[in-house]
Each structure stands twice: as structure tokens, then as C-alpha cells.
Amino acid sequence: MHPAYDLADVSAVLSPSLVLFPELIRKNIARVVEMAGGPERLRPHVKTHKTREIVRLLLAAGVGKHKCATIAEAEMLASAGAPDVLIAYPLVGPNLARLVALIRAFPNTAFSTTIDDPDATRALSAALSAAGATAGVVLDLDVGQHRTGVPVGDAALALYKLAGSLPGFTLEGFQLYDGHNHQPDRGERERAVRAFLAPVLDLRAKCEAAGLPVPRLVCGGTPTFPVYAALTDVPGVECSPGTFVLHDAGYGPKYPDLTGITPAAVLVTRVVSRPTPDRVTLDLGNKAVAADPLLEKRVSLLDFPEYKTVGHNEEHLIVETAGAANYKPGDVVFALPGHICPTVALHKEVLVAEGGKVVGKWTVAARDRVLTV
Numbered sequence: 293m294h295p296a297y298d299l300a301d302v303s304a305v306l307s308p309s310l311v312l313f314p315e316l317i318r319k320n321i322a323r324v325v326e327m328a329g330g331p332e333r334l335r336p337h338v339k340t341h342k343t344r345e346i347v348r349l350l351l352a353a354g355v356g357k358h359k360c361a362t363i364a365e366a367e368m369l370a371s372a373g374a375p376d377v378l379i380a381y382p383l384v385g386p387n388l389a390r391l392v393a394l395i396r397a398f399p400n401t402a403f404s405t406t407i408d409d410p411d412a413t414r415a416l417s418a419a420l421s422a423a424g425a426t427a428g429v430v431l432d433l434d435v436g437q438h439r440t441g442v443p444v445g446d447a448a449l450a451l452y453k454l455a456g457s458l459p460g461f462t463l464e465g466f467q468l469y470d471g472h473n474h475q476p477d478r479g480e481r482e483r484a485v486r487a488f489l490a491p492v493l494d495l496r497a498k499c500e501a502a503g504l505p506v507p508r509l510v511c512g513g514t515p516t517f518p519v520y521a522a523l524t525d526v527p528g529v530e531c532s533p534g535t536f537v538l539h540d541a542g543y544g545p546k547y548p549d550l551t552g553i554t555p556a557a558v559l560v561t562r563v564v565s566r567p568t569p570d571r572v573t574l575d576l577g578n579k580a581v582a583a584d585p586l587l588e589k590r591v592s593l594l595d596f597p598e599y600k601t602v603g604h605n606e607e608h609l610i611v612e613t614a615g616a617a618n619y620k621p622g623d624v625v626f627a628l629p630g631h632i633c634p635t636v637a638l639h640k641e642v643l644v645a646e647g648g649k650v651v652g653k654w655t656v657a658a659r660d661r662v663l664t665v
């Protein structure tokens with residue numbers, strides 16, 4: 293177990309609780325700034341932590357550009373003082389009016405959003421121009437994940453031209469999000485990025501030749517971050533990892549090129565039952581730790597004998613271990629979540645530990661779908 297997780301007295305800590313370690317968060321931020329070659333080459337995604345306090349740690353490290361997926365996250369970022377917020381999510385329906393409300397409510401923040409559909413882009417332009425507002429638009433390119441975005445090619449060029457012809461927009465560039473690239477081998481990850489980068493740069497040249505600026509390429513998440521960080525020859529690259537702030541337990545062993553980034557959030561759980569001689573049941577159900585990883589990867593119990601996770605219900609995690617006899621109800625166990633981002637969103641508040649002690653609480657503010665707009 294990392295020495296920083298060693299809390300002196302957890303007798304009064306409720307379980308299950310998620311405990312964050314700001315000292316490790318600061319180190320993770322510093323390491324990513326260092327790898328990127330400066331804070332201006334970063335646009336971290338806020339979805340991992342959704343807290344104002346961590347936004348402020350990023351701002352203090354010189355990171356002014358931020359990315360998010362929801363209007364609530366965008367509002368939380370703006371209210372924490374972020375000067376530049378990209379909502380990297382297609383805005384449709386009532387979210388158009390919410391974007392306009394955000395722009396009005398936070399005049400000191402420049403907002404932008406991604407586009408990938410001509411009709412939705414026209415609707416966005418109409419909503420902004422009817423309100424006399426402007427926002428940046430970033431063309432979402434589908435570089436292989438096939439989740440959102442336009443394939444790199446003529447349709448992308450046509451959509452960027454359309455955006456350039458509509459009122460209410462400033463053209464901000466392209467998004468290249470490649471969540472499908474998580475090859476453990478750095479060379480393979482790099483080859484996968486290089487394979488789509490050449491056509492993207494060709495598209496950029498065509499847009500620029502048509503008089504349409506492409507000032508930035510907003511690239512990737514945490515697994516491909518080291519690859520984009522090293523692309524210093526491509527102008528305007530902004531790396532948009534999110535997970536690194538709190539980091540996933542499995543990433544350290546899986547991606548050796550992400551050195552110096554440490555999981556900064558630990559779950560405190562207690563044994564609540566010993567139902568059979570080889571079973572230990574913990575109060576770490578799927579309402580406290582995200583259930584999207586496979587059962588065996590859902591949590592890593594720290595300083596715990598070899599075990600197999602055999603069940604996970606709303607309030608119970610059941611493990612089998614030959615060392616079960618060493619545990620009794622009430623014993624505290626520390627655990628790393630297998631997937632930190634949705635785990636944070638299960639907690640209204642997180643505890644904060646410094647110097648081996650719990651010193652306070654942070655609210656996971658953008659866990660709510662709506663703040664004020």
C-alpha cells in the first residue's frame with residue numbers, strides 16, 4: 293500500500309467512504325504538466341473528479357483550459373474560475389438554452405462545444421444568434437471509436453465550412469478522442485495515433501486553405517496522453533486526459549510510460565460479515581464503487597491476502613480468501629476502485645486526507661445533473 297494512504301486513525305471514518313489525497317493529486321498534475329511540456333498544452337477533462345477544489349489545484353498549476361461533458365460540469369468549472377471551458381458533448385434539446393444561460397451567467401469564461409451533425413449545428417447557431425451570444429465550436433472527428441464525431445474526410449470539411457458560414461460561432465479546431473486506443477505497448481499506441489493523424493493534418497490544411505482557422509487539436513485521454521504530449525512538432529495540440537488526476541489502479545502496471553502518476557483516491561471499507569469460513573463480506577457495494585469493470589477488476593483490496601471477488605450487490609462486496617479467518621466484522625480494509633471516474637460520481641462528498649489524517653470534505657459538486665442553469 294502506498295505510504296500516503298496510511299491513515300493514522302480511521303475509527304470514526306464512516307464506511308464506505310472515498311478518501312482523496314491532495315498531495316498525490318498535486319503531484320499527478322505536476323507530472324502531467326511536465327510531460328506535456330507546459331500547462332498550455334493541456335485541456336484536462338473534469339469528469340473524473342467533478343470537484344471545484346481540484347479545478348482550483350489545476351488553475352494553481354497554470355492549467356486554464358478545461359474540458360467537460362455536461363452543462364453542470366461546465367458551470368462548476370466556470371464558477372471555480374476556469375477561463376476556457378470546452379463542453380465536449382453534442383448539445384441538443386434543452387441543453388441549447390442552457391448553454392446560452394451559461395454564457396450569460398459567466399461572462400469571464402469562454403465556452404465552446406463540439407459539433408458533429410449539420411442540423412444540430414444549425415440549431416446551435418440559431419439558439420446562440422437569437423440570444424446575441426457566441427461560442428467556440430470544435431469539430432468532433434471520429435478517429436476510430438465510432439461513438440460520436442464525423443469521419444475524417446469530405447463530410448468533415450463540409451461541416452467545418454458550414455460552421456464557418458453560420459452566425460454565433462468562432463471556429464476553434466478539431467477534437468480527436470481515441471478512447472479505443474488502450475494498447476499496453478507504447479509503440480502500438482503511437483502507431484495507432486499516427487495512422488489517423490496524417491489524414492487529420494491533411495483535413496486541417498484543407499480547412500486553412502479555405503480560410504477556416506483550426507487553431508487547436510484537442511487530443512485523447514489518459515492512455516494516449518504520453519503519445520500526444522510528445523507531438524511537439526504539431527501546432528495547437530492540447531492533451532485532454534481526465535483520469536490521471538485521481539488515476540485508475542490498473543493504469544500503473546498497464547502503461548509503463550505513464551510513470552510518476554499515482555492513484556490518489558482510496559475507499560475505506562469495513563468487514564461486515566464472515567458468512568462462510570472462506571468468505572469476507574465488505575460494506576463496499578455497487579452504490580459505493582463503480583460496477584462497470586469486470587467483477588475481478590472492480591476493486592483492489594490493499595494489504596489483503598490473495599482473494600477472488602465472488603459477488604457484488606448494492607451494499608455488499610463478497611470475496612473468497614484462504615485468509616478469511618484473519619478478519620472479523622468491524623475490521624477496516626482499504627481498496628482502490630477499478631474505475632475511479634464513475635466511483636467518484638457515486639459519492640456526494642469525499643473525504644480529504646493530508647499528513648496521514650482526514651482533514652476535511654469536498655463536495656462532488658458536478659455529480660448533480662443541474663447546478664443553477
Ligand SMILES: Cc1ncc(COP(=O)(O)O)c(C=O)c1O
Nearest residue numbers: 337380469513514532533534535
Ligand atoms: C471526449 C473525452 N475526452 C477526454 C476524456 C478523458 O479520458 P481519460 O478518462 O482516459 O483520461 C474522455 C473520457 O471519457 C472523453 O470522453
